[in-house]
Amino acid sequence: MPDPGLMSILGRGILTAPPAYLDPGSGSFLLQLLLAGILGGLFVLRTQWAKVKGFFQRIFTRGGRKPDEHDQ
Amino acid sequence: MTSSRRIGASFRDPSGFLFSRGGILFRQVNHNYRPSYDLLVSSGLQEELVEGGWLIPHEVVKEPPADETLASLVLRPEPIAFVSYPYEWCFSQLKDAALLTLAIQERALGRGLTLKDSSAYNIQFHQGRPVLIDSLSFEPWTEGEPWVAYRQFCRHFLAPLALMARVDIRIGDLLRIHIDGLPLDLTSHLLPGKTRLQPGLLAHIHLHAASQRRYAGTAPEAASKSRMSLNAMRGLVDSLKSTVGGLDWAPGGTDWADYEQEHNYSAAALESKRRLVAGYIDRIRPKSTWDLGANVGTFSRLAAEAGSTTIAFDLDPSAVEVHYRRCRERGEKNVLPLRLDLSNPSPAQGWAHGERMSLAERGPADVVMALALIHHLAIANNVPLSMVAETLASYGRWLILEFVPKSDSQVQRLLSSRKDIFTDYTLEGVQEAFRRSHSIRAMDRVKDSERVLFLMEKRQET
Numbered sequence: 137m138p139d140p141g142l143m144s145i146l147g148r149g150i151l152t153a154p155p156a157y158l159d160p161g162s163g164s165f166l167l168q169l170l171l172a173g174i175l176g177g178l179f180v181l182r183t184q185w186a187k188v189k190g191f192f193q194r195i196f197t198r199g200g201r202k203p204d205e206h207d208q
Numbered sequence: 209m210t211s212s213r214r215i216g217a218s219f220r221d222p223s224g225f226l227f228s229r230g231g232i233l234f235r236q237v238n239h240n241y242r243p244s245y246d247l248l249v250s251s252g253l254q255e256e257l258v259e260g261g262w263l264i265p266h267e268v269v270k271e272p273p274a275d276e277t278l279a280s281l282v283l284r285p286e287p288i289a290f291v292s293y294p295y296e297w298c299f300s301q302l303k304d305a306a307l308l309t310l311a312i313q314e315r316a317l318g319r320g321l322t323l324k325d326s327s328a329y330n331i332q333f334h335q336g337r338p339v340l341i342d343s344l345s346f347e348p349w350t351e352g353e354p355w356v357a358y359r360q361f362c363r364h365f366l367a368p369l370a371l372m373a374r375v376d377i378r379i380g381d382l383l384r385i386h387i388d389g390l391p392l393d394l395t396s397h398l399l400p401g402k403t404r405l406q407p408g409l410l411a412h413i414h415l416h417a418a419s420q421r422r423y424a425g426t427a428p429e430a431a432s433k434s435r436m437s438l439n440a441m442r443g444l445v446d447s448l449k450s451t452v453g454g455l456d457w458a459p460g461g462t463d464w465a466d467y468e469q470e471h472n473y474s475a476a477a478l479e480s481k482r483r484l485v486a487g488y489i490d491r492i493r494p495k496s497t498w499d500l501g502a503n504v505g506t507f508s509r510l511a512a513e514a515g516s517t518t519i520a521f522d523l524d525p526s527a528v529e530v531h532y533r534r535c536r537e538r539g540e541k542n543v544l545p546l547r548l549d550l551s552n553p554s555p556a557q558g559w560a561h562g563e564r565m566s567l568a569e570r571g572p573a574d575v576v577m578a579l580a581l582i583h584h585l586a587i588a589n590n591v592p593l594s595m596v597a598e599t600l601a602s603y604g605r606w607l608i609l610e611f612v613p614k615s616d617s618q619v620q621r622l623l624s625s626r627k628d629i630f631t632d633y634t635l636e637g638v639q640e641a642f643r644r645s646h647s648i649r650a651m652d653r654v655k656d657s658e659r660v661l662f663l664m665e666k667r668q669e670t
Binding site: 162 | 221324354355358359360362411415419421425426427434435436439
């Protein structure tokens with residue numbers, strides 16, 4: 137998760153992004169907003185499921201599993 | 209002070225630009241970008257990405273900027289040995305570059321930043337691995353904002369990968385025409401209807417194209433009051449990652465590990481050729497090598513093992529794919545496999561022909577290897593031998609050339625369906641044609657074959 141202190145600075149508008157030089161495209165922007173609920177929901181489900189799986193893996197596997205080097 | 213030259217590809221983003229001075233590449237950071245650059249550093253993201261080998265390292269230097277009025281900082285990035293372009297990459301190179309871009313976006317979001325562009329041209333292959341070369345690609349992310357570079361990612365990476373995997377690998381060549389990535393409506397039109405059943409391709413290509421059509425010319429704020437949460441942003445990146453990850457292509461539909469084209473060599477001939485080429489390389493000790501028609505890189509490796517930075521070009525996307533996967537498996541740092549049609553090499557293109565360099569502009573190499581290639585140029589492509597010689601001389605000082613005679617089965621195959629009009633295509637004819645541009649330093653017959661190897665040096669006046 138982003139650093140809460142940093143997010144509060146961003147939230148107060150002390151450090152804001154300069155105007156984008158790239159045209160994001162209205163259709164591309166709106167599609168993301170349209171899909172935001174589904175994508176966010178799926179992401180939460182996936183991370184929660186990974187946590188549940190990890191919990192049981194830790195119980196049943198002695199020493200637990202080392203995370204993958206490229207796990208993001 | 210030595211004069212500086214702005215790099216032709218670096219002008220769209222007002223955050224800064226690349227310039228070269230005294231043969232060294234620098235990146236100017238403009239005042240307007242300085243807060244974002246400082247955040248990249250203070251957030252720890254830069255260190256994290258550089259340590260992972262994902263972002264090119266750079267140092268802040270006291271070099272005078274190229275444009276005093278705009279400059280805040282000057283950076284000196286670690287140099288890239290050879291600049292390559294997405295239309296020269298094989299499928300897996302483009303896929304690895306796409307996955308790296310998404311992994312970087314994930315890390316950036318974790319530290320309150322986002323990629324403000326996701327151009328495939330911002331990725332280069334450095335010591336065998338893809339790496340982001342643009343340190344000015346980051347900006348603070350404001351919660352609620354969608355990803356500004358989403359469209360660019362889909363055009364530069366997802367669209368060509370989907371078409372290469374689901375339609376035909378050769379569609380990757382469209383990247384050369386569309387240097388800002390493939391239009392999504394074209395991609396949606398070309399993809400088979402069944403790709404609409406795959407959620408990732410349905411959302412990011414088909415619905416994306418439809419949304420672009422539907423909302424063209426509309427201000428996003430007017431059409432939606434929704435916001436993009438951090439989870440939604442992460443979900444978007446996650447969805448793109450699994451869509452890209454789900455696209456695969458196997459050369460010839462076969463097990464790529466079996467891909468070889470050295471059928472007509474006996475083991476003794478192959479060994480003899482290997483020894484001769486290794487001997488020539490040892491004699492000239494090149495820093496850089498261009499292996500033209502490298503196939504899966506059997507001989508490129510000899511140059512690489514001798515410490516030469518080797519670019520291994522081949523026309524065949526399957527050969528480049530197999531070669532790249534082998535290099536990746538071995539952790540090869542000195543070889544870069546690339547796709548190239550020598551009869552129509554990458555041109556200078558983009559704005560004022562200055563954005564993307566031609567092949568010739570990226571040379572010359574110390575040595576050019578043209579092994580089992582000359583018959584493809586002289587016979588299959590009807591290029592006169594003297595023109596082959598001149599062009600190879602322009603690509604490098606030294607030339608390791610293999611002459612494949614007409615009696616060879618490979619040449620016989622080329623001549624089987626056409627009239628033999630190539631009267632000068634003989635050992636003597638080749639020597640005569642090449643002597644105009646090169647001095648012949650060595651000539652050796654490959655054992656157990658009729659093929660002949662030459663070591664030649666470009667003449668000064670050429």
